[in-house]
Amino acid sequence: MKVHIYAQPFHHGDAYIVANAEGLTAIRDACDAALKRGSVAIEPFTEDGEGYALIVMNIETRDPKWSQLHLPYTDNDVIGIPYVGSHPVEILGTLRYRELHAKIRASDRPPEKT
Numbered sequence: 001m002k003v004h005i006y007a008q009p010f011h012h013g014d015a016y017i018v019a020n021a022e023g024l025t026a027i028r029d030a031c032d033a034a035l036k037r038g039s040v041a042i043e044p045f046t047e048d049g050e051g052y053a054l055i056v057m058n059i060e061t062r063d064p065k066w067s068q069l070h071l072p073y074t075d076n077d078v079i080g081i082p083y084v085g086s087h088p089v090e091i092l093g094t095l096r097y098r099e100l101h102a103k104i105r106a107s108d109r110p111p112e113k114t
Helices: 021-037 088-092 094-107
Strands: 003-006 016-019 039-042 054-057
Touching (some): 054 088, 088 094
16 A cells, blocks of 8 residues: 655645555545544555554544644744644554554565555
8 A cells, every 4th residue: 555645844735645545545444443443553655665654543623632732834944833732642642652553563564566
């Protein structure tokens, strides 16, 4: 499954999810699972075959954790936004983060060959 995620460079900037059908299906399934379990991880691959953890988290908008999250812009230094707030791993919790990564490592699937 191939998935590329391009974050927002700055506020009002566009974000992109580019994936093949298998990748989009996996993202959909991960979103469904996160709605039930709170968080889930999948391991997609980039075009060059590098795998990574894509962690999907469900945080309800009324949850105070939303206001604690650091804004996700990638060019904060360029636009002068200071890095304040929590990284998603801090919200998720180190233990849960490690559990999600362990599940991915346990699947030990080789990268897709094209």
